[in-house]
Amino acid sequence: MKRSQARPTPSQLERPILSVDVVLLHADRAKLHALLLRRTEQPFLGALALPGVAVRVDETLEFAARRALVTKTGLAADHAAGLHLEQVATFDALFRDPRGRTVTVAHMALSAARLPIEPGSAGAWIELSRIPRGSLPFDHDEILQTTLSRLRGKLRYTNIAARLLGDTFRLEELQSVYEAILGRTLNRSNFRTKLLKIGLIERAGVMAGSTGAQGGRPPHLFRFTRQDVAAEDREFV
Amino acid sequence: MKRSQARPTPSQLERPILSVDVVLLHADRAKLHALLLRRTEQPFLGALALPGVAVRVDETLEFAARRALVTKTGLAADHAAGLHLEQVATFDALFRDPRGRTVTVAHMALSAARLPIEPGSAGAWIELSRIPRGSLPFDHDEILQTTLSRLRGKLRYTNIAARLLGDTFRLEELQSVYEAILGRTLNRSNFRTKLLKIGLIERAGVMAGSTGAQGGRPPHLFRFTRQDVAAEDREFV
DNA sequence: GCAAAAGTGTTACCACTACACCCATGC
DNA sequence: GCATGGGTGTAGTGGTAACACTTTTGC
Incomplete structure (x- = not known):
């Protein structure tokens, strides 16, 4: 943690950005749906992706995850506050984000209702079978699969x-x-x-x-x- | 991800530091032992703590975790390279580190042998029953317990x-x-x-x-x- | 009465537990 | 031969899977 006395190299001072990505799931008529976001900027402009934000210095990961849902998908703040939210895993591949080194903590959110998305927002509920493997940008495919795997695991021994x-x-x-x-x-x-x-x-x-x-x-x-x-x-x- | 056009506030530009902490475990004569580090600086000077380092921009979490073992505890680099290493969970309490906001990704490392620690280093193998609850600094107690819980869980259905x-x-x-x-x-x-x-x-x-x-x-x-x-x-x- | 949806019962099988007993070695 | 650590067998119990059957409704 202590910085060396010698002049630090860039790699010693530069730090990865920390972000959160959220997989919000909901069961509707025997099918699982995920809340995805149509990207309005580069990279992957127009693609469906998981909502996510960079973590601020004064907020917890859980707070950031709910903030991602509210600000990015137009979910009502009080709806987002009531969701079940838990950490899944942290994804850290060096080039997972072409914009620069970003480590992201994936979260799983579960909703009992098909929460209404603000019409003007980029958010949309997509049925899981309609998300082909390899269709999501960044490493969001892997994040989604890991989240589903976690959900499958917890289903077996929790309520x-x-x-x-x-x-x-x-x-x-x-x-x-x-x-x-x-x-x-x-x-x-x-x-x-x-x-x-x-x-x-x-x-x-x-x-x-x-x-x-x-x-x-x-x-x-x-x-x-x-x-x-x-x-x-x-x-x- | 895009920074706002208006002048950013400090909390929008300041980011949490990302670090890794490693729980290296080894079974010796029917007892579990953890590799701990006697701290040589403030805070918690002299206390036994988990090895950890800040993550550099050009390294993965796994790489950083092995680096923590090698540089902090005097473990041989080739020994560290062969260890089983897996991510456990990310700890993000706002004031978990008194020096500043640091989010840490806890890792579990498992060793088949009681790897030799460099004598001059601060590392030491400690039997788990000799680590009383509440005796570790930062949130390292919680990290240790979560890691043991994970190990217990995986023991039940993996090899x-x-x-x-x-x-x-x-x-x-x-x-x-x-x-x-x-x-x-x-x-x-x-x-x-x-x-x-x-x-x-x-x-x-x-x-x-x-x-x-x-x-x-x-x-x-x-x-x-x-x-x-x-x-x-x-x-x- | 018939089809559909929901609720209940039965049986064979398999896995787990606890316990007892047998085997191979050093002294 | 006896103590010790290791290996094997078995009977009782309880859970699981597959299936058949009964109940209650709308038309």
């Missing part, structure tokens, strides 16, 4: 799915979220039995009326038993 | 323990490493059966002669089947 759904939900909705993230189908009967047995979710009344067009038995509503994101003793999916 | 042992080892040694990290005893018979059944380890001959002072059956030697750190399908401890 993090609660952050992607409203207070109450049908079991079929919950299962859809799990299936969308895990990328495989789950057995309906076993899914219900297990999640109830380990006490991850509990009943919250019955939904009024049916859901489908052709009728069908009205579903129960459920809620997560814990409001905070907590780890279970063992994996359960 | 990362291979990085803490030599090429071949007795099963009892391996079990000791697992027990030291998990903080609980494991059943010898089941441990052996499971690790062999899932193919995590394989036999590598029989050790010549006995180990104990009072005799005993000569143990088999084992090795990990995979040399790279890879995830299993399911947790196994």
